[in-house]
Amino acid sequence: GNVSTNAEANVQHPLSGFELKAVLRESARDKTIFLHGKVSSGSENCNDAVIILEKTPFQMDTVSSLLKNDPELKLQLKNDIYGVYHLSPSPELNEIKTTVICPASEKHIKKYLQQEVYVIHETEDDYKAITLPYIESQSFSIQWVYNILEKKAEAERIVYENPDPTNGFVLIPDFKWNQKQVEDLYLIAICHQRGIRSLRDLTVDHLPLLKNILEEGKEAILKRYSIHGNKLRIYLHYQPSYYHLHVHFTVLGHDAPGSSVERAHLLCDVIQNIESNPQYYKTRTLTFALREDEALLKKFKELRDI
Amino acid sequence: GNVSTNAEANVQHPLSGFELKAVLRESARDKTIFLHGKVSSGSENCNDAVIILEKTPFQMDTVSSLLKNDPELKLQLKNDIYGVYHLSPSPELNEIKTTVICPASEKHIKKYLQQEVYVIHETEDDYKAITLPYIESQSFSIQWVYNILEKKAEAERIVYENPDPTNGFVLIPDFKWNQKQVEDLYLIAICHQRGIRSLRDLTVDHLPLLKNILEEGKEAILKRYSIHGNKLRIYLHYQPSYYHLHVHFTVLGHDAPGSSVERAHLLCDVIQNIESNPQYYKTRTLTFALREDEALLKKFKELRDI
Incomplete structure (x- = not known):
């Protein structure tokens, strides 16, 4: 900071008159907490503030x-x-790293509010009665996916393509990865075939596609990034964030968001399960988590005892 | 701890004469650091120790x-x-949570050293030819597990017990959890029955045990901590860190270490898989990651093309 803000900080303590209104979010793993508080900022009015506290990493x-x-x-x-x-x-x-956002608007406060999360055990019937109608009624567009597949967008980002319309796919870096270091490598394989919504739709007909993604995806990543397939976590999400089949490639050392057991399904397990039971993903109870604000959770709450 | 260990701790400081030998591992995200040090434990000899420091989560x-x-x-x-x-x-x-392992063997020190990680696809044959002989030849003691089951240690920490020798278990907070906030709740159910090494040993005979752990574990956690079962991630590890069957209970919002898809198997999926195919875990190729320094990886490298 410069001299004037330093001087200001000495005159007016940024937390003077602090009063806790609510804990917005907390992460025990990251040792962070997000608070909504009131502070008196020198004037007579009392200001809303968001305060983020974070324990600092150890220094060697x-x-x-x-x-x-x-x-x-x-x-x-x-x-x-x-x-x-x-x-x-x-x-x-x-020391504790302390970030103060003051005055904070309603938007700031909402941004940091934690959502409750619920485990859902979706039976075959639940899928047909709740999830499938929800997917079909959804207005969420996947035009951006089609734009990638048709080279109308991000064409220069494509790392590998198998152009076969039934068993082919496009391999592209995920938006979460800045591509600057391979420690957090994250790519997505998006299949060319349309209409495969998720894991639930997969049958023996899709085995050639799945095996192409697995084998050619590993080869392409080895070639481009020199990361061997035995260092990769290769998986699908259920529920996925969009209902056009895609597969995630991340490196093992990196705890990528969405790699937890309640959301991720290893592609090699998916292939094995379909090979030993062609009806596996059609008939199975699938377990996943939904956040309080997700529309699908609302549907489950209306129709089931959650 | 009991009175005598408290008194002992007062007499002999567990870190007396501490000298840092090496930083074994560090996580800036988790705010943890793993150290190899020497301490003088009162006798003339200087003991190797592993010291794990972890910043504690904020408390509301x-x-x-x-x-x-x-x-x-x-x-x-x-x-x-x-x-x-x-x-x-x-x-x-x-406060800083400080775990001292002293005296620490070469094995302990290696365990915490940062390592390269490899994906292993363990077939039924690999299990019989490599993993099972490795487990049986292992010198790692699980006396500490038997101490808990026989109430020779940590008896006051037990949250719930079903004493049945075949289908019963003990539910106890994991060492990683300080029990001060439920945001990172972490408990372990350890079965009373001996000789169930892992997922690989599970058959229909174990369904009553697995269902007891699932249902009674959820009930006990609701009763003691007011956390509903639909907020819990309940899973086994493969490979586990010790070969006596145990089940992990963590809360969904918290990305507990070891909850990734390459290590965790949801208990509800395990039950479902055994119910639909009693040979599921005996015959299946199981995928997991091994660190460079793990003895089991060495075995796989000797006998297979990794």
């Missing part, structure tokens, strides 16, 4: 100082060679 | 105290309505 060069000279430890449990303690570090070794 | 009930009464803030940057600061909290509001 200071981590020793935390542990030397017998720091204060509280024993939590001991079993054989394992001991768990709580260590109270001196404040300068353990 | 104390987060206000961090922000009230104009805490010390260092301005990092200011732009329009956005300000970023470093806050130095008082130590008791910002």
Whole structure:
């Protein structure tokens, strides 16, 4: 910051008169919390603020100082060679990154609000009665997918193509990947064939397509990025975010969003399941999670006991 | 811990004479660091120790105290309505979870070292020829599991027990969870029956056990933590980290480590697969990832083309 904002910060504490209104979201894994609060910003009115707190990563060069000279430890449990303690570090070794958005609008506050998530066990009947009608009634356009397949958009981004209209596909970097480092490599294979909505539609007829995606996708990634197929997580989503069959390729070391067991289905497992039971994905109860604000959840809540 | 271990901890500081040997692994996202160090454990010899430091998640009930009464803030940057600061909290509001494994063997130290990861597709034959002999030759002790089942350790931590020797289990918080907030709830159900090594051993004989774990586990968590079963991810690992059957319970909003599709198998899917094909897990090719340093990977590399 420059001198004037520094001076300002000294005069008026950015959290003066802080009062907590609500916890908007929290991540125990990331050690972050998003708060809605009121602060008095010097004027007589009390301002809405969004405050984001984040514990900071450990730094290699200071981590020793935390542990030397017998720091204060509280024993939590001991079993054989394992001991768990709580260590109270001196404040300068353990800062918290604090982001203050003030004044915050209604939009800012909503943006950070956590949605509740529910597990759904979708039977064959649920699919026919709830999910399929929902997909068919959806107004969500997948024109952008067709634009890619027809080279009307992103043609220069295509990494590989098998042009066969039935068993072919296009391989393209996902938007989430900036392509600057392979540590978080993320590509998508989009099939040329239209009308395969998801996992639920797959039968033995699609095995040649699925095997092409698996084998040719791995080859293309090895060739372009020098990442071997045995370093890749190759999977479908159920529910997918759009209902035109596509397959995700991510690297194993990277916990890509959507690679959790409640959403991802390994392509090699999908092929194996269809080979041993052609009706597998038609008849099976499929488990996935839906957020409170998703329209499909509303449908399940109306018609089933969630 | 009990009184005697507490007293012991007071006499001999578990980190006395700490000296850092190496940073084994680090995660900026998780705010964790894994260290190899030497500590002097009272005797003249200097012991190898693995020390795991983890910043703790924010707690809803104390987060206000961090922000009230104009805490010390260092301005990092200011732009329009956005300000970023470093806050130095008082130590008791910002503890670090510290796990000490001491004395640590070469195996323990290797376990936490960052490693390359490979996908393995384990056929039925691979299991019989490679994995099963490896498990049987292993020297890893699971005495700590038997200590829990026999109430010789952690008895006061048990959340629920079905004492049936064949179809019963113990439900206990996982070491990774500090039990202070339910946002990262993590419990483990450990079955009483011995000799079920993993998913591979499961048959229709185990359906009553698996259904007890699923249903009674959900009920116990609802009763104790007020978290409904439809908010839980309930799964087994393959490969597991120890070969005595256990099931993981984590909350959906939290991306628990090990919940990725290449390691986790939803318990409801496992039950469904066995019901529709009793030989499912005996005959199936199972896909998982192994780290460079894992002994099982070495076996696969010796005998197969990885």
